[in-house]
Amino acid sequence: MAGSLLTTPGVSLTPSTVKNTLPTNYLSSTDFDFLNQYLPDTYEQEFERYGNRSIASFLRNVSAEVPSASDLIKWAEQGRLHTKFTGLTYGSIGTPSAGQQVFTMAGSDVCNFRVNQTVFLSSESTSAFAKGIVTAVASNGTTFTVAYYDNAYNSTSPFASGTVTAFVYGSEFKKGDLGMTGSLDPVDDIFEVKPVIIKDKFEVSGSDMAQIGWVEVTTENGATGYLWYVKAEHETRLRFDDYLEMMMIEHVPTEATSGAAGVLGTTSGSQGLFDAIETRGNVWSGGNPSTLGEFDDIVNRLDKQGAIAENVLFVNREFSFDIDDMLAAQNSYGVGGTSYGLFDNDKDMAISLGFSSFRRGYDFYKSDWKYLNDATLRGGLVGGAVNGVLIPAGTMSVYDQIMGKNMKRPFLHVRYRASEAENRKFKTWVIGSAGGAANSERDAMEVHFLSERALCTLGANNFVLFKD
Secondary structure (H helix, E strand, O other): OOOOOOOOOOOOOOOOOOOOOOHHHOOOOOOOOOOOOOOOOOOOEOOOOOOOOOOOOHHHHHEEEEEEOOOOEEEEEEOOOOOEEEEEEEOOOOOOOOOEEEEEOOOOOOOOOOOOEEEEEEEOOOOOEEEEEEEEEOOOOOEEEEEEOOHHHOOOOOOOOOOEEEEEEEEOOOOOOOOOOOOOOOOEEEEEEOOEEEEEEEEEEHHHHOOOOOOEEEOOOOOEEOOHHHHHHHHHHHHHHHHHHHHHHHOOEOOOOOHHHHHHOOOOEOOOHHHHHHHHOEEEOOOOOOOHHHHHHHHHHHHHOOOOOEEEEEEOHHHHHHHHHHHHOOOOHHHHOOOOOOOOOOOOOOOOOOOOEEEEOEEEEEEEOHHHHOOOOOOOOOOOOEEEEEEEOOEEEEEEOOOOEEEEEEOEEEEEEEOOOOEOOOEEEEEEOOOOOOOOOOOEEEEEEEEEEEEEEOOHHHOEEEEO
């Protein structure tokens, strides 16, 4: 009989985050009522029921942090070496002479073919194809003329219906002809991001700092003691660390007429990882790829992009299980009595039901991404759900304006504002008259946090975003 998890009691989504330090934040005052004549047994140490609650680890593993001294970060990415045009329409065969045909570019495309270049033409709806030589190109690049090599096409077009794809595969000249007319200049795609300023603050009064509690608190970075404000300050710092990473993943540019533009200005916002992939990369939608055929579609797309040999899949729990089940299904142990890999068949052996990597055209390494599983963040979302992201491993060569030369940079890297006089990578300062500060008349301590940074997603065409 199949079972299922009950919906109640469910996941607590409000563990601690309120502006004031109250007994109800973490402990029930009715459970620890010391006005009662019977003293209960108490555990002084706070139990860490949610484990490590921070999610800031993704960018630390896959990116570098590099200083930047400008309000705007720009970089150039190489264009394609070869050009293929699709959606071409064509005129009657025999125009302008026997065995020739005129092709018209689709939409706003401009032809960069040159006279005497040889082209391969392929129907987009049938098995028809042909090879020819370019005899003319319109001055505005909207049309070009092809003379076919096959005399079967002197009066009959190789294409009967639909549109055509064309690409150049070489050139051919007669003896004594002049050289190639015109040349092709390399075209770079220019991308840019803007650093954003991120801030947070923790505040506690001097009296509360002098108040000791009976609960020994602890936090993820090892801070312990009986002073509650110590825990609150460290949790603010950890939360700010998470914000720094989530801003680089989630943020979007501000559109000119949006409400945010009216508040922050039209130059606000910045492009995070997800937006960069949706804008310039590859998006898988409609459920997780869970068969080899579906992963073959991804491999075929990567072939058409940068063909990076090694890639890392950062996925949520559901996607991770789907990949495990897909790979396990390739094992024929249950049918033919054989099994891939080495197994000791020891009765005390722990069975591993998961996979960390596989090879299918390229090497894929799988890693769980806590951010996508966290119940208080992206875990369990319906609208805008993301199940994982594929990130290429390795580096790209880009021109660094700070260093003044070409540098190797990871596909993902964070640029933070810094100069000889100011470093805004992670700033923190204390204001008040308590906690060691003596620069204000306020009987309190304020701890301020600030960073100014942006995420550079190089070669986004090599990334894949998996949406639900």
